Amino acid sequence: TKDADVIKRILAADPTFTIVVEGHCDERGSEEYNLALGDRRALAVKEFLVQLGVPGDRLKTISFGKERPVCTDENEACYQRNRRGHLAPAQ
Secondary structure: OHHHHHHHHHHHHOOOOOEEEEEEOOOOOOHHHHHHHHHHHHHHHHHHHHHOOOOHHHEEEEEEEOOOOOOOOOOHHHHHHHOEEEEEEOO
């Protein structure tokens, strides 16, 4: 919710700015499964932000599946950190 407020201010200040919502997964499961899961995760984050008033046409989504982990340990705490939606400025 706090991110939505910040994003709305940024987008209001710069009409050309776009945000990418990245979907990430843990290492378990096939590449195909995790890409689809990452896509669903990114779309869920986008839909939530739109419900909070962020313009949907300024949000893009992408799935990285399990390709960009933030943690590589093999334990549940690490897996949880890798299952995430990440917001980044569009290039």
